[in-house]
Amino acid sequence: MLLTATDIHKTFHTADGPFTVLRGVDLALEAGESLALTGESGSGKSTLLHLIGGLDTPDQGQIMINSADIAAMDDNGRAALRRGTVGVVFQQFNLIPSLRVADNIAFQSRLAGRDDPKWNADLADRMGLTAHLRKYPEQLSGGQQQRVAIARTLAPRPKLVLADEPTGNLDEATADDVMSLMLDLVADAGAGLLMVTHSIALAERLSRRVHLRAGQVAA
Amino acid sequence: MQLFTLLAGLALATALWSGVQAVNTEARASYDSAAATLGEAGYDQLVSGDDQPISLETYVALRRAGWLVSPVIEGQINGVRLIGIEPLTAPSSLGPVNLADGADIGAFLSGRGQVYGTVETLAALDVTGSVAPDLAPNVAYTDIGVAQRMLDRAGEVDLLIVAPDQPLRQLALREVAPNLIRRAAAAGSDVGKLTDSFHLNLTAFGLLSFAVGIFIVNGAIGLAFEQRRPVVRTLRALGVPLGALIGLIAVELMLMALLAGIIGVALGYVIAGMLLPGVAATLNGLYGASVAGTLQLRPSWWISGLAIALGGTALAATGALWQLSRMPLLAAAQPRAMAMAAGRRAKVQGGLAAILIIATLILAATAQGLIAGFAMLAALLIGAALGLPIILSAVLAFCANRARGVVGQWFWADTRQQLPGLSLALMALLLAMAANVGVSTMVSSFRLTFVGFLDQRLSSELYVTAADANQAAQITERIASEVDVILPIQSVTMPIASIPTEVFGTRIHDTYRDTWVLLDSLDLPWDQVASGEAILINEQLFRRAGLNVGDQVMLDAVPLTIVGVYGDYGNPIGQAVIGEDLFVKLYPDVGPLRFGVRVPEADVNRVRSILRDDVGIPDAQMINQAGIKAFSLDVFDRTFVVTTALNVLTLAVAAFAILMSLLTLATMRVPQLSPAWAVGMTRAELGRLEVIRAVLLALLTAVIALPLGLALAWALLAVVNVAAFGWQLPMYLFPWDYVRLFGFAVLAAAIASLWPAIRLARTPPAGLLKVFSNER
Amino acid sequence: MNAKIIVLALTPFAANAQGFAGLGGAADGFGLPTPAPTFDFPTDHGPHDNYRIEWWYLTANLQADDGTDYGLQWTLFRSALAPETGSGWTAPQLWMGHAAVTTSTDHYVSERIGRGGIGQAGVTAAPFSAWIDDWQFSGDWQTMAMTASGTDFAYDMDLNAQGPLIFHGDDGYSVKSAGGQASYYYSQPYFDIAGTLTLPDGDVAVTGSAWLDREWSSQPLAADQTGWDWFSLSFDDGAKMMGFLLRQSDGTAYSSATWIAADGTTTAYPDGAFRAEALETSATSGATVPTTWRVQLPDRGVDATVTAVNSDAWMQTSVPYWEGPVRIEGSHTGRGYLEMTGYE
Incomplete structure (x- = not known):
């Protein structure tokens, strides 16, 4: 099993008092499998994604990726996990503004120490970014920026790709285009995909779907 | 935070400026009242070209030939400098304090012995005169007739002051008094020079603090506008007219500037209050007890302080408001447009910097005179400050291209991107550091030179002054066998190359060979001088007469080769050294009254008692070298106490500017850092990099500040000093001082960046994740 | 004339020297004028060092070839700190010179101050010479030469006496107050004068008449x-008149006048005979002073208006006063000089 999450709890402490987002979520994903995580706003789907991506830590429960317990990792360990094992695509602002497109694409793989220029070029080509490699992110359209983000995430060949409404900020045609590219590439790379979305249509393009409601997996 | 930055920045800048202003005005007021000595240096003077006193007949002949001149005689009595003036012909601004009102001029003129001086001075002279507590110690003024009588020099005049306004018709000087030489004004006295140098220092710091202040204000306002942009956009979208918006912002800024200005002036008052005792001590050292250590609230400086706050705000806000007014309604949403605008601004800035640096180079090659010197300093500093972001950007781009590792590459690129937000603070740091390097190099060079000069000039262990030729002979006779060597000191004033010059007849001894540093010389200069065929001249004569080593000059029709030039700091007039034998041949009547005595340190007191008991020399006429040196250095050091304090203050303000900039930027940094964190960097790592970034920028700035500071020191020593004082000082380098300064800059940057970095490292992941969600 | 006494008395150096202000002060061993004097010339043209104050005071009305009017002043004051001559720096004699040239638009002034006893300034009776610095007035009282210079003007004049000396008051004993204060006072009002004025616009040749x-x-x-x-x-008819008012703090004035007929015969008039009334005042660079006067000497049928050629003939000297040329119209016509002191 690529990913197993067991009994995950998460509470945020805000100025208005504690705010419990996840109340015992269980989840599993196999390599090559794609899973859509759906739910209302505030159902905890983004938080769950962040916990799985090692961006934050659960209050309770166990997350195993490739048999490693990430809840037990320290900051460095989780950073290493983000570099090499998982890749995250956010809804927007994924890119490093001070680096050119080419350097953005290569950034994570180089951090992970497995930079493959040929693979990077291939990714850029498939994403239709070849003409934009020397540009800075702010010179690109939103759709182009998301494609760069996806290429960057896939560059280190992560075992698990996490995507948080990656096309939520794009118009429908562009979103469709970007989504197709991502699904193709993830499939080609043989990685697992966990995607947060509130679009049923999109969710149906993935192999499986889990619905969250009020911090728990709905039936 | 923004408000605090703006207020604090403005207030600090104002404080620094008005503090320096206050000290400056106070010092100036002190000179004006207390140091109002004779002031003859402000006028052209006629002096004797042949070392003979000017006769009364020559004075009257000049007056009758249409020359508005006024006679002055000067002499020493019991250690008091007695100055005789002629009040009816003296220029009105000349003369002892308060002579004009309340004095009994009848008594003054009638020779009844009206002498002005402090209580102590009058006691030393043993006369019942008029007490004038404002006068410098050991200086007394009286009518020229009284002075001639007291000095036993009837009918003699030492110099004639030339009134600035002369009548339409007068006979040529050479027809009336061919033996007199006209000396231009401001050839001045030593005390005048020292006050000038002190003043110059303060003025330079006033300007510098102003520049640093403007940079801070500019930065604070620029950042405030950056953060206001979205609000402005929203308001405009809601239909608020642009003009009204700009007006409102302008009024708001001016109110804040006023508030900050008031705080700043109050702070400045505190700074001045802390500095003033140092200034008072300095002036004490220079003039004796003469300055009140208290501060007066003078309208000139608090108004100027407020004006600086308002003016600086206006200056900074104009550019920002103009930009705002030209900004299309939605353009603010496109950072690239702003980046392009920033690019254009950078080009303009770079062009300006280049022009200023070229101007600096041209001025450096041609500059003569104080104004040109200061213009050069200004061009250099502003040019360098404007050029700083461009240079840093180029360096960072170069590093980014060279960087191998991905983190390195990102680090350089990101640092470069952050530059615009920090550049004003860095400019302030650059100026502060350059000034620090420059001024400390100048002061330390000055001090080293001064110490060397003291060693050279005070090479004898004991100096003795005889009352007359008879006593002089006794001195030589009595102690010749007791000491290593006796070096007579004798001089006459003679024109050399038409410049009145004090010519010393020196007994050439190893003392001179060993201790005197010659700026330029031929082989074996001292032996040539001893042979009576050569002469050594001081730098003042060398520069003023445009002489060169190897040239021949005439001294009373004797041709002499210039075999060397020596530094002669603090002396306004020409000076030269010839061999004792030649001197005695030329001026047999002079005869030395002063002697330098070389004797082992341990024997000094024994020799003193021999001279006192057997020859009858009073203690006051024997001076230990160590005593003079210590006194001179003490005066010197006190002169620069304030400089040091201001140096530290300026640096502190620059460090504050960096802290403020970093704190303000920190909030904007999160979106730039979050992606890097998300793809696998730890917060701690990012925080570390932030500190390294600030330190690196400070270090780079310091590296640029070093040559700039040295250029500044060079300009001060070689251009401004020559113009202001007539001599060039050799420049020494003080690597350890610079290293310390580097350390300070790095430390300041590290401390300034530490807080934002720690905050970053402790930011909860949720804070970073917010960047990627729609909540942003 | 009294006029000049206060000038000296109030100079800044004088103001500091309470002892020689001399206004109402005791004579302190100084000589005092006595009635019915006998003068001894040329000796009396020279200085009288045992008197506190003395002057040689010349004013002239001049004209250039083109008819332009000019006024000229050359004055040497002597002021004694003690009634003795002395020599060297301790000599108690102080000297002050004033020179001026007045045009209808400009007024050039220069002042010199110096010590007696060293040769910088002084007066010798025979041969007669009065000087301070490069200024000089010398000659035999028949033919005289005079020169002075300032920063912006200079002049060289030759003078020729066309008539006798005139003695004011009681044969040269001129009473100044009801209390009996008096001075010795004579004039030479008959000088023909000619020479060159050097002004900022160039040299001007002038001729005219002077009054010493x-x-x-x-x-x-x-x-x-x-x-x-x-x-x-x-006056144009050849007669001349000297008259003065001494203003008193109670608002009244003590007046005195000398009528000099065309043939040189003089008549002295006591207090009250001569009247002068200010008609118009002008603001000058110094104080506001009357610059148009009605002067009357009924006994001689004089009722004339005296108007300043240049109302701003203010003497910005150690003690400032007004001194300048005037035109006369009315019962008599002519030219003259007016001096006013004590205005603030």
């Missing part, structure tokens, strides 16, 4: 006298 006053005293003013208005008028 000689006066010395030790205690010349009463304590309650505040200033004076002094007129020297030369």
